[in-house]
Amino acid sequence: MKNNRPRINVPLEPLDNIVDLISATVLTMIVVYTAINFSDLSETIPTHFNASGEPDGFGDKIYIWLLPAIGIITFVVLFVLNKFPHFHNYKFNITEDNALKNYRFMTRVFRFTTLFIAILFIFIQYMMIEQGKGNATGFSAWFTPLIIVISLVFAVFIAIYQQKINKS
Template structure:
């Protein structure tokens, strides 16, 4: 993909480092947690939850590795994409004058997307492992409304904030 957009290095701010470290930590904890308790899992673990957070589909315990693996691969792909902000889809024409602020915002959005994915996967994974170990754990009815609310609210915030930073 060829563009005439300027290629600049976006400096990391402390918040960027903190968000990435939290995401990495969550995925490492998921892997460690799986290794620690894999032997304790029953042969069948929950692999799907209904709107109320109750397990409604079960599969072989080998499926417990899916979320940590998919999450780690997703994190790595988005982390790599974050090093190339000039190829991101921007809502404005990128010039030398506005590149830094738009690239900074775009990379920050990807970092928080990674964090959002890590948190969701970690919660679901924890419940899957605990249910697989025979513990009475439930995601609960609060989980889905929060995920949907953030999934709708975050893009709206991005649209409004992007207009604000490009008003000048």
């Protein structure tokens, strides 16, 4: 697949560095919190929660490391993909004139997506660990609808903002 989009360097701004640093910090906190609490977990922990926030799937406590691993892999993959914004998917034709603003926007979308995932994962990991230690905590009924609403608002924002920056 030939890509004729301009290949330009997208200089990082302070916001980019701050969001990456917060994401990395949250992911580090997930790993540290998991390591600190691992020995206190029962041998069987909740691995899945239904829409009401009640555990409905269980597994060996080693699975507590799955979410931190997925979070770190996601961070690394999206971090690397941000180095190649000309490969991202755009619904507008990318030219020399609009490349920087579109590339910067899409790399920020990736950064904020990573941050959203990290925050979501630390909350889920906390709940899994607390349940695995026998504490009767669970997700509220608002958790799933809130995540859906936030995701939809983010998607609508992306579509509207991308339309705005590409008006000629």
